[in-house]
Amino acid sequence: MAxxxxxxxxxxxHPGITGNMSIxxxxxxxxxxxxxxxxxxxxxxxxxxxxxxTVIQAFTxxxxxxxxxxxxxxxxxxxxxxALAGIEVSSRAQYIRVMMLELSRLAAQMLWMAxxxxxxxxxxxxxxxxxxxxxxxxxxxxxxxxxxYHMYVYPGGVRRDLPEGFLARVEKVLVHLKKRLKLYDDxxxxxxxxxxxxxxxxxxxxxxxxxxxxxxxxxxxxxxxADVRKDAPYLVYDELAFDIPxxxxxxxxxxxxxxxxxxxxxxxxxEQVIDKMPEGEIMAKLPAHRxxxxxxxxxxxxxxxxxxxxxxxxxxxxxxxxxxMQVRGPSLVHAFTLLEDxxxxxxxxxxxxxxxxxxxxxxxxxx
Amino acid sequence: MEExxxxxxxxxxxDLNSDTSHKSSVDFLMNWFRKRSIFVLAYGTGCGAIEMxxxxxxxxxxxxxxxxxxxxxxxxxxxxxxGYCSYKTLRRIIRTYEQMANPKYVLAxxxxxxxxxxxxxxYNTIKKLEDYIPVDMYVSGCMPRPESILEGFLALQKEIAxxxxxxxxxxxxxxxxxxxxxxxxxxKNVAPAYDADWYLYDGGLS
Amino acid sequence: xxxLIRNRFGTDEIExxxxxxxxxxxxxxxxFELIHLLVEQYGYTTLNAITCTDWIEEGHFxxxxxxxxxxxxxxxxxxxxxxxEEAQIDSLTTLFKQAEIMERDLHEMYGIDFPGNGNLVExxxxxxxxxxxxxxxxxxxxxxxxxxxxxxxxxxNMDVKAEMKRLRALKKAxxxxxxxxxxxxxxxxxxxxxxxxxx
Numbered sequence: 085m086a087x088x089x090x091x092x093x094x095x096x097x098h099p100g101i102t103g104n105m106s107i108x109x110x111x112x113x114x115x116x117x118x119x120x121x122x123x124x125x126x127x128x129x130x131x132x133x134x135x136x137x138t139v140i141q142a143f144t145x146x147x148x149x150x151x152x153x154x155x156x157x158x159x160x161x162x163x164x165x166x167a168l169a170g171i172e173v174s175s176r177a178q179y180i181r182v183m184m185l186e187l188s189r190l191a192a193q194m195l196w197m198a199x200x201x202x203x204x205x206x207x208x209x210x211x212x213x214x215x216x217x218x219x220x221x222x223x224x225x226x227x228x229x230x231x232x233y234h235m236y237v238y239p240g241g242v243r244r245d246l247p248e249g250f251l252a253r254v255e256k257v258l259v260h261l262k263k264r265l266k267l268y269d270d271x272x273x274x275x276x277x278x279x280x281x282x283x284x285x286x287x288x289x290x291x292x293x294x295x296x297x298x299x300x301x302x303x304x305x306x307x308x309x310a311d312v313r314k315d316a317p318y319l320v321y322d323e324l325a326f327d328i329p330x331x332x333x334x335x336x337x338x339x340x341x342x343x344x345x346x347x348x349x350x351x352x353x354x355e356q357v358i359d360k361m362p363e364g365e366i367m368a369k370l371p372a373h374r375x376x377x378x379x380x381x382x383x384x385x386x387x388x389x390x391x392x393x394x395x396x397x398x399x400x401x402x403x404x405x406x407x408x409m410q411v412r413g414p415s416l417v418h419a420f421t422l423l424e425d426x427x428x429x430x431x432x433x434x435x436x437x438x439x440x441x442x443x444x445x446x447x448x449x450x451x
Numbered sequence: 452m453e454e455x456x457x458x459x460x461x462x463x464x465x466d467l468n469s470d471t472s473h474k475s476s477v478d479f480l481m482n483w484f485r486k487r488s489i490f491v492l493a494y495g496t497g498c499g500a501i502e503m504x505x506x507x508x509x510x511x512x513x514x515x516x517x518x519x520x521x522x523x524x525x526x527x528x529x530x531x532x533x534g535y536c537s538y539k540t541l542r543r544i545i546r547t548y549e550q551m552a553n554p555k556y557v558l559a560x561x562x563x564x565x566x567x568x569x570x571x572x573x574y575n576t577i578k579k580l581e582d583y584i585p586v587d588m589y590v591s592g593c594m595p596r597p598e599s600i601l602e603g604f605l606a607l608q609k610e611i612a613x614x615x616x617x618x619x620x621x622x623x624x625x626x627x628x629x630x631x632x633x634x635x636x637x638x639k640n641v642a643p644a645y646d647a648d649w650y651l652y653d654g655g656l657s
Numbered sequence: 658x659x660x661l662i663r664n665r666f667g668t669d670e671i672e673x674x675x676x677x678x679x680x681x682x683x684x685x686x687x688x689f690e691l692i693h694l695l696v697e698q699y700g701y702t703t704l705n706a707i708t709c710t711d712w713i714e715e716g717h718f719x720x721x722x723x724x725x726x727x728x729x730x731x732x733x734x735x736x737x738x739x740x741x742e743e744a745q746i747d748s749l750t751t752l753f754k755q756a757e758i759m760e761r762d763l764h765e766m767y768g769i770d771f772p773g774n775g776n777l778v779e780x781x782x783x784x785x786x787x788x789x790x791x792x793x794x795x796x797x798x799x800x801x802x803x804x805x806x807x808x809x810x811x812x813x814n815m816d817v818k819a820e821m822k823r824l825r826a827l828k829k830a831x832x833x834x835x836x837x838x839x840x841x842x843x844x845x846x847x848x849x850x851x852x853x854x855x856x
Contacts, residue, residue: 096494096540096543097492097493097494097524097543097547098493098522099493099520099522103495103500104494104495104496104497104500104540123780123781124537124539124779124780124781124782124783125496125537125539125540125543126497126537126540127537127539127575127781127782128535128537128570128573128575128576129570129573129574129575129790129797131766131791132573132574132790132791132795132797133570133572133573133797135793136572136797136798144569145569145570148498148569151498151500151501152501167674167675195504198504210504210508211508211509212509214504214505214508214509214510215508215509215510217505218505218510221505231502231596232501232502232594233593233594294702294703294727295702295703295753295754296753296754296755297703297704297705297753297755310729312729315728315729315730316677316729316730316732382680382710382721382734383674383678384678384723384732384734393705395705395706397706397708397721397723399710399719401712407710408708408710408711410706410708412705412706412708416758416759416762417755417758420755420757420758421754421755421757421758447498450780450781538783539781539782539783542783565808566807566808567805567807571801571807572797572798572801573797573801574790574795574797574800574801575781575782575790577805578801578805578807579805579807579808635804636804636805638784640784
């Protein structure tokens with residue numbers, strides 16, 4: 085009896101999909117012949133909303149562009165406005181921004197672990213990872229007032245100074261996480277069932293990856309040491325010592341190993357930041373909100389988020405409103421050009437696995 | 452005022468005193484079963500979906516209240532509309548809601564469902580969720596903390612015990628009102644009419 | 658490299674924004690020749706983004722193509738202007754595979770046509786029949802007010818502007834009263850001195 089041709093919709097209401105998007109799959113039996121990605125379920129029209137707002141009004145909604153990891157958005161927005169308006173940021177504020185970014189990276193990688201293990205049925209890892217991530221969210225809540233959306237990094241610096249004893253509490257969380265990460269190695273990263281599912285699945289070719297504009301762990305798992313923190317250093321990353329982990333096989337398992345090694349590097353950076361935190365001002369003096377005019381100029385800024393290179397294009401026109409803000413997250417190219425390529429020939433049960441390993445986050449695709 | 456799990460404990464004890472005197476014992480038992488086993492549809496429709504994993508996993512543990520996830524609409528009792536709805540998502544929410552079996556409840560999370568929230572001037576989101584599907588419980592916040600979501604569930608359980616959570620009946624009775632609002636923003640291609648015999652119209656079994 | 662581009666394409670001086678970012682503006686007809694040159698000869702092998710800014714006052718769209726060199730240390734922004742009515746520019750999908758999705762996004766949001774891109778269907782919007790949303794003539798607030806009505810406020814709701822005006826007037830009156838009180842003992846003293854002198 086021959087296999088049957090069928091077309092199904094994987095999502096948007098689906099437990100195995102990373103966010104609110106869907107993939108239309110043409111199947112022959114259980115093998116995928118063709119995949120078409122559909123997005124737009126989370127389109128809020130950010131780029132149009134920002135055009136009606138001044139800088140401080142736009143700052144409040146910018147963090148909501150990417151839901152699992154909002155801090156790269158805030159830092160990008162602040163860096164773009166500072167580049168246009170020519171504002172200097174003090175050293176202490178830059179160190180605090182680096183701390184926020186690295187803590188956010190750790191939280192996002194733990195969320196990735198929960199998603200990736202859930203996609204193959206190891207639900208215990210998800211329970212642990214979300215609970216450990218909550219300790220980092222507690223730190224965020226103490227510093228900024230919000231667990232997920234912080235609205236803390238403002239053009240010119242950061243909004244509030246560190247509370248007393250905060251760095252000691254960060255250090256306590258890092259010590260706890262270092263102990264726990266060894267357990268995650270045993271239960272998830274070096275787990276035989278994960279290895280069996282993940283090795284050889286979703287292989288990306290290195291030359292094509294560079295040409296097609298893939299970023300982040302997709303490149304690092306193919307052997308290319310690509311990281312914005314080393315290629316085009318921003319904030320104070322050129323004063324901190326850290327490595328870029330790479331693997332060479334380019335499959336789902338390689339990306340998982342790269343992410344696990346990056347968590348160790350993030351903890352290393354955080355320990356250096358805690359040691360080196362300088363004293364000083366945290367916020368530059370800015371003009372009043374309706375008088376904060378951006379010159380007629382444009383710029384391109386980028387940071388390294390947990391999933392890859394996150395970039396903003398911003399153009400001002402001499403008034404106090406922002407003329408154009410284009411958000412270029414890592415998931416746009418990954419969800420369309422890469423995913424539709426990788427899924428051809430894959431099995432239906434591997435769709436969730438591949439989507440989680442690419443780190444596709446729909447809100448930043450359609451903003 | 453107590454915080455944290457003590458507050459939840461007080462709330463759970465307080466609903467033992469909910470006013471169920473007018474119910475027959477069968478009704479009382481049915482409501483008790485329904486409120487103690489709420490299955491939540493696995494659908495993260497917006498921003499608020501990022502606080503759902505913490506609520507359902509070991510730190511805030513909604514499973515001790517009988518709440519767990521369900522994969523398909525046929526098996527779910529509650530659909531959580533976690534935040535804003537773009538028009539594209541609204542169409543899928545309506546279709547999913549209509550596929551769920553009675554009794555079903557809607558929990559609206561966040562300020563975007565109340566009056567548009569942060570995206571009040573966006574051309575692609577809806578401003579008042581209760582114009583399109585009936586809502587049982589609102590949980591305000593942007594986004595609500597896991598403790599707030601649990602309080603919302605406890606309040607929903609109290610309403611179920613008292614027999615007041617009847618949004619599915621409201622949907623059937625006022626279907627023309629909801630359908631008019633849905634067609635206003637989505638055009639004519641909404642799901643087939645709720646009360647239609649779909650296998651006779653709309654090209655059903657062909 | 659800068660002099661070669663300036664002489665060959667007749668552009669202005671290449672603007673160096675940072676040590677890793679440069680920008681050049683070129684006419685629409687020489688755009689592809691310039692991009693080919695950057696890709697093949699200078700190694701800018703990655704296309705990061707295609708963006709568009711709507712300058713409605715000047716009557717054109719400013720399209721910006723952002724390319725990164727192979728070792729990721731330098732980024733080049735190539736900008737060109739195209740007209741706003743019947744906007745079109747050739748597609749880059751033969752050179753870069755990711756240009757397909759970026760052009761699809763711009764087509765939906767601005768209404769720009771990209772001949773050569775076979776997949777210009779809707780991406781984020783569904784059954785959208787009004788003007789492309791990111792064009793400046795599309796007024797999003799008017800659109801929202803026409804389609805939706807908001808919830809009414811509470812009964813004790815106050816108009817923010819009127820309330821702020823009232824509070825500011827109160828503050829001003831209080832300040833004037835305090836200043837007058839300070840001035841009036843000094844005035845009384847002066848008046849007494851005059852009368853003393855007068856006496």
